[in-house]
Amino acid sequence: MTDFIRHISKTVLVDGWKRFSEFTYELRNRDGSWQKQTREVYERGSAVTCLLRNPNTDNVLLTRQFRLPCHLIGRDAFLIEAPAGMLDGADPVERMRLELEEETGFSVSKMTRLFDLISSPGGVDETVVYYVGEYRASDRVSDGGGVVDEGEDIEVLEVPLDDALHMITTGEIYDAKTVILLQHYALQR
Structure with a gap:
């Protein structure tokens, strides 16, 4: 388990030829505090x-x-x-x-x-x-x-x-x- 990210959730926005999803998570900052972030990721594959x-x-x-x-x-x-x-x-x-x-x-x-x-x-x-x-x-x-x-x-x-x-x-x-x-x-x- 990684100690820099937690509570990852995923919402699939588009599931077509490839997938486009929104991820919400908490990321540990360098000062130790946690910050909630939301990012969209095109899940294209290798x-x-x-x-x-x-x-x-x-x-x-x-x-x-x-x-x-x-x-x-x-x-x-x-x-x-x-x-x-x-x-x-x-x-x-x-x-x-x-x-x-x-x-x-x-x-x-x-x-x-x-x-x-x-x-x-x-x-x-x-x-x-x-x-x-x-x-x-x-x-x-x-x-x-x-x-x-x-x-x-x-x-x-x-x-x-x-x-x-x-x-x-x-x-x-x-x-x-x-x-x-x-x-x-x-x-x-």
Whole structure:
């Protein structure tokens, strides 16, 4: 039992594709007093993402697909990003392999787990597991493009790493997980 939080109650506000809940609790302040707080949390669950790189060409595989929230905030609605997917209870490695094949058309056997990060801890419970993997032209098993029945229409982009890094500075790539992966890869070169 933790001694810094007590009396946690939860009210589910929306239970759709994912859950949005309100939590009320008491939190112990540094001076020992208790303060009642109420917070809303988007219970999204964990996800995986992977930057695929070709060691022979220094190219990376990215995807471009429509993202409604990007459109709603006035950004380019067709987001350039690293392949990713929700875990939904699956093994992270197996889920990532499946997502890579569905989205990019490449079957990848070697991936290295980099780190697990939380992007927006003030209101979202999502932890993202980050991987880097290698691909070669011979690893292509399909055209990729996503799963039509899931509403996916994904364009596959093969981009030289230096161009992808430049796309961050121009604002063409503004997805946080993708920026993290590209910058991590650039630091490791």
